Amino acid sequence: MSDTSCAACPLRAQGGFTQVSDAELAFIEKFRRRESTLGPGEAILREGESSSLLFTLRAGWAFRFRSLPDGRRQILNFLLPGDFIGLQAELSGQVPHGVEALTPVRLCVFPRDELWDLYRGFPGLAYDLTWLSAHEELIVDENLLGVGQRSAMERIAMLLVHLYKRARSVGEGDESGVNFPLNQQHIADALGLSLVHTNKSLRRLHAYGLHELSANRLRILKVEALQRLADYYALPLRARPLI
Amino acid sequence: MSDTSCAACPLRAQGGFTQVSDAELAFIEKFRRRESTLGPGEAILREGESSSLLFTLRAGWAFRFRSLPDGRRQILNFLLPGDFIGLQAELSGQVPHGVEALTPVRLCVFPRDELWDLYRGFPGLAYDLTWLSAHEELIVDENLLGVGQRSAMERIAMLLVHLYKRARSVGEGDESGVNFPLNQQHIADALGLSLVHTNKSLRRLHAYGLHELSANRLRILKVEALQRLADYYALPLRARPLI
DNA sequence: CGATCGCTTGATCGCTATCAAATCGTGTGG
DNA sequence: CCACACGATTTGATAGCGATCAAGCGATCG
Known part of the structure; x- marks a missing residue:
């Protein structure tokens, strides 16, 4: 290419x-x-x-x-x-x-x-680099808050909403969902959970009917409900620098 | 002043x-x-x-x-x-x-x-600001690794070593220890543990005799042993920018 | 078609949370 | 000086969330 x-x-x-x-x-x-x-x-x-x-x-x-x-x-x-x-x-x-x-x-x-x-x-670009660094730290902060304080279900709900929003914000997917390339081991490792417990929680969350996750595709049906469940309210995503 | x-x-x-x-x-x-x-x-x-x-x-x-x-x-x-x-x-x-x-x-x-x-x-100062931002993210990364993957005792050992080293690196304290202004609630909140469990783990760790923690003073007796216990090996601290 | 990988499920264990209460030190007011 | 309140620490009892162990299932692939 x-x-x-x-x-x-x-x-x-x-x-x-x-x-x-x-x-x-x-x-x-x-x-x-x-x-x-x-x-x-x-x-x-x-x-x-x-x-x-x-x-x-x-x-x-x-x-x-x-x-x-x-x-x-x-x-x-x-x-x-x-x-x-x-x-x-x-x-x-x-x-x-x-x-x-x-x-x-x-x-x-x-x-x-x-x-x-x-x-x-x-x-200007130097400033952008600092901004990108600070912004990434913000995301890590958010993960740390989740891993340290939230329950397994809350963490999963948070991760799904978070990634869905970010994916949409860079133009991926549409109303019918976004590609979602993580497997359950990735989710477990990101949230500090065991693979087995991740699976069970994911399953339990799925039963609530707030999202669909299948064949590498994630669809959020009720964003509000998921966010409430996770006590997760992301800041609106602003235009960001690209270098 | x-x-x-x-x-x-x-x-x-x-x-x-x-x-x-x-x-x-x-x-x-x-x-x-x-x-x-x-x-x-x-x-x-x-x-x-x-x-x-x-x-x-x-x-x-x-x-x-x-x-x-x-x-x-x-x-x-x-x-x-x-x-x-x-x-x-x-x-x-x-x-x-x-x-x-x-x-x-x-x-x-x-x-x-x-x-x-x-x-x-x-x-040069702009570069320093980026460096400071990236460096702080590094520390948050480390905390996230600990909170997500380590046991309560490991987390506590890590925190003690980490703060001790940082304090010494900015010229605080001496061989006899450093001031340590955190109470157990701070430790609990930093490590994603409950207050009670923090207390019990701290107590159990203290029984190992690797450190002393009293009256706002922290003394590390066996750094190596504590680090091994926590699977925590900090990078050597380099000279850092100050703005 | 066997092998591999990811997902799923059930059973059991144990680390950590939660609940409850005692102790200790310190500062404050009587 | 004592009584009291308050915050921080400590300890014991109990509960539960999530880890671990074990096994089976389904799809994909060489």
Whole structure:
């Protein structure tokens, strides 16, 4: 697949993202080295390794995770189109978490060592990067609140609503639902639950008739009810920067 | 108490922070509007409210939290001297979390609406802000990993080691221990445990003789053993930016 | 067609929550 | 100085949510 020009970026075209100036766009185009494609289950970043690369997820879903020596794994957050990957690395470039593709993904690849040019020449983009970082932290905060304080059912309801809204906000799916590439193990790892209990809770929640989840497709029938059940009221999603 | 000049900042003097140029220091000095002092339990930021202010915690401890409508509260992370407060607010300035002082705190206060001057004129400081944001996310990641995957005892051991190391890294305490202003309710809220269970686990952990915790003072006797118990191996703390 | 992976279900265990109450230290007012 | 209130800590008893163990089912794939 050949690389698309940033000016013709289908993601940027589809709205929900902030505007950039022509000069900024030109810089981004130059900053981006190439595009890259990976399949489901492939590693974008490996836990504990160094990477001199940064990415923007242009298409597809992925997730960020950390694990313990004995194999327990915690999914920290899910990455959807427009999300930026790799900021958390310390200067050394070593990332304490892994990032793995959930679906086929399309990545824009940037060289970390030219990040400085961005800060020096394009304060607007620099600001955007900080914003993206702070925004991702906000999502992790929300997960932590859920995992620390909510019951299993509440957590699941929250996750479904959360991902549904985010997917819709980047233009995926429609009234009939969105693609939903997580399996139950992913849900369990994201919510700090066992696989078995996740299955049982999911089943019990399904019996309420507030959502449909089948064949990789998620449909939310009663958003309000689900949100009430989870005590989860997401802030409205604003236009966000895209680099 | 009169304001200190940034050039004479006792925090910056004490090492562990990255260097800034004279020009940057001068900007920070101008950017900072005033200092402010709050007592334990006082709110630095109120959950859900808007704030046009940003802060650097110059002295004292605080914590960031979110709560659910029914009162359950999750502490997201603890703030120690040098930490920057308020980045997570969306452009509107609305913060989804609260920040509360644990000890008497001394804050440097910055006007959010001049943040743009920093990005335009001082790319190095802009970079630092992104770094601080990403670094805080890293800490929240770690908490999420713990709350999602670790047992009660492991979580407590982790928290003690984590806070001890951070406190030491900003120059607090000595071999004989550090001040430790959390009560058991704070620990419970940070780790997603009930107060009663926190107490019992703390007690059981204390019986192992790996630490001493009394009268607001924490002493770690066997760091290695505690870390092994928690499966927690913190990355070495690097020099960090201070704004 | 056997193998593998993800989903489902039942039985049992145990960690942690919840309920209840006692203890202790501290500050306050009589 | 004592009585009292209040917050933080501690302890015991009981309940329950979610983990763990074990097994079966269904679909996809080489």
